[in-house]
Amino acid sequence: MSIKKATEKSKDLSSSLPILFIGGDLGDRTLAGKAFRRHAMDVILEFVPSGKEALDIIRRQSAVAVFVNQSLPDMDGFTFLREVKKLNLPTPLIMIMENDDEKLILKALREGAYDFLNKSSRSFHTLPVVLDRCLARHEVVRQKAAKEKLITESKKNWLAILDGITDFIFMTDTEGRIIKANRAVSNHFGKNPKFMAGVQYHDLFGTELPNETGVATANQPSTQEIAIDGDTYLISSFPLQYDNKPTTIYVLKNITEMRRLKEQLHHADKLASLGLLVSGVAHEINNPLTGVIAYAELLEMELAEMESKIKVKKILDSAERCKKIVDNLLTFSRQQISTKTLESINDIIERTLDLRNYWLAVHNIQIVKDYHNIRAVFVDAQQIQQVILNLILNAEHAITSHNKQDGKITLVTRYDRDKHHVVIKISDNGPGIPPNIMPMIFDPFFTTKPVGVGTGLGLSISYGIIMEHGGTIRAESHEGEGVTFAIELPLPSKNLQ
Numbered sequence: 001m002s003i004k005k006a007t008e009k010s011k012d013l014s015s016s017l018p019i020l021f022i023g024g025d026l027g028d029r030t031l032a033g034k035a036f037r038r039h040a041m042d043v044i045l046e047f048v049p050s051g052k053e054a055l056d057i058i059r060r061q062s063a064v065a066v067f068v069n070q071s072l073p074d075m076d077g078f079t080f081l082r083e084v085k086k087l088n089l090p091t092p093l094i095m096i097m098e099n100d101d102e103k104l105i106l107k108a109l110r111e112g113a114y115d116f117l118n119k120s121s122r123s124f125h126t127l128p129v130v131l132d133r134c135l136a137r138h139e140v141v142r143q144k145a146a147k148e149k150l151i152t153e154s155k156k157n158w159l160a161i162l163d164g165i166t167d168f169i170f171m172t173d174t175e176g177r178i179i180k181a182n183r184a185v186s187n188h189f190g191k192n193p194k195f196m197a198g199v200q201y202h203d204l205f206g207t208e209l210p211n212e213t214g215v216a217t218a219n220q221p222s223t224q225e226i227a228i229d230g231d232t233y234l235i236s237s238f239p240l241q242y243d244n245k246p247t248t249i250y251v252l253k254n255i256t257e258m259r260r261l262k263e264q265l266h267h268a269d270k271l272a273s274l275g276l277l278v279s280g281v282a283h284e285i286n287n288p289l290t291g292v293i294a295y296a297e298l299l300e301m302e303l304a305e306m307e308s309k310i311k312v313k314k315i316l317d318s319a320e321r322c323k324k325i326v327d328n329l330l331t332f333s334r335q336q337i338s339t340k341t342l343e344s345i346n347d348i349i350e351r352t353l354d355l356r357n358y359w360l361a362v363h364n365i366q367i368v369k370d371y372h373n374i375r376a377v378f379v380d381a382q383q384i385q386q387v388i389l390n391l392i393l394n395a396e397h398a399i400t401s402h403n404k405q406d407g408k409i410t411l412v413t414r415y416d417r418d419k420h421h422v423v424i425k426i427s428d429n430g431p432g433i434p435p436n437i438m439p440m441i442f443d444p445f446f447t448t449k450p451v452g453v454g455t456g457l458g459l460s461i462s463y464g465i466i467m468e469h470g471g472t473i474r475a476e477s478h479e480g481e482g483v484t485f486a487i488e489l490p491l492p493s494k495n496l497q
């Protein structure tokens, strides 16, 4: 391989990379070297005799540019161009043509040559000028490619961020058609992300979104709550001029769980202050009430006359009912000390059912049991039994008060592996709870039962007990289709078992 270096003072070519000059005879090389020296360009000219050797060099190292003669000893210049093209190199190639044949010049440009010059001693003088022009053009192309790469990467990053967010984010046109949506939307609706564009959002969500024209009102961002599929979403819409067209960006956050926790907290707060008041009153009433009951019992025994005996018995019955209410109030205000032991939830349910089996059979209410074999829970069995009993009593009442003939109460126990919780579900096929009273059912003294039938304390006591056990209780009901009460109780950590 013959290599000759020509280094002169440079104007703008200060790179330490070489310029390859492939093929040509000694005369050509001398002329080329001279041309660069005359232009006072500081370049390293590497003369490579054959195409194959040149390809080896190119594969190993970069070059500022490559001058290749149309005919080489081992291949023609066009084959060389094709081989270089395969390598997808950023180096500009300039072909030194044998003559002015336009067809061949065009072929060279098509095969990937950046430029060409004619092989005559005169045109060799223009070699540095051609190189300069090539490099300038190459630099523009390089910068454009770098910019495009940057844009693609930044687009990819933004997409990754948007797809990583679990809230629904999407953009619509003025007709409410989706222009773009993040992965949370396509995943939720089980759609291929590629086919989201053009879909009408109300076909997806089954509801109109705020600013249904698709553009946020008066071009102002807005936030409000909407219900979708029984869940509550906080929806924010932002107007945006995109591609010279008015569009809206929507962000939907599911706040159902957050809402429930807030309500629970609010309820617990309410219960705590009411509990304090109630426990004071209950204690005050308890003592005189014990006196009333004791003396009424004595009087009943002492009286001989039947009519008076019946009257005193009525006093006794009423006083005992008061006592029951006071006891309930004391439970509600959690003045009773709970004693927790490891218990089987299925056994507690069975023991509770034993208390009601006769009554349920008499009223023709079917009991369906679906128990899972779940680990023991750390609970106060008496209190949990009271909760189950309250729920069964409510279910019974709901069924019988509506004269339902095929009454059914279903009891389910499950283990929720993810939450490490025991789940108890008690459902009935009664009339259900109307949505307007649903938010109040756990409130103390809330009842829809006639005076003297219900105190409205059953569910609030149950709520207090379950909270005290670190669990949750909630009701789900579709009017006319009965109610399901779901209780979740945490399981003790494994080392407690």
Ligand SMILES: Nc1ncnc2c1ncn2[C@@H]1O[C@H](COP(=O)(O)OP(=O)(O)OP(=O)(O)O)[C@@H](O)[C@H]1O
Pocket (backbone or CB within 6 Å): 390, 394, 395, 398, 428, 430, 431, 432, 433, 441, 442, 446, 447, 448, 449, 453, 454, 455, 456, 457, 458, 459, 460, 483
């Ligand atoms: N399974 C159910 N089906 C329909 N409504 C129900 C059901 N369970 C509770 N409710 C409604 O919730 C209200 C409150 O229930 P809660 O158990 O707290 O009080 P109550 O049953 O009315 O009175 P108490 O339990 O003190 O005898 C009920 O009055 C009823 O309107």
Ligand SMILES: [Mg+2]
Pocket (backbone or CB within 6 Å): 390, 393, 394, 454, 457, 458, 459
């Ligand atoms: Mg009740």
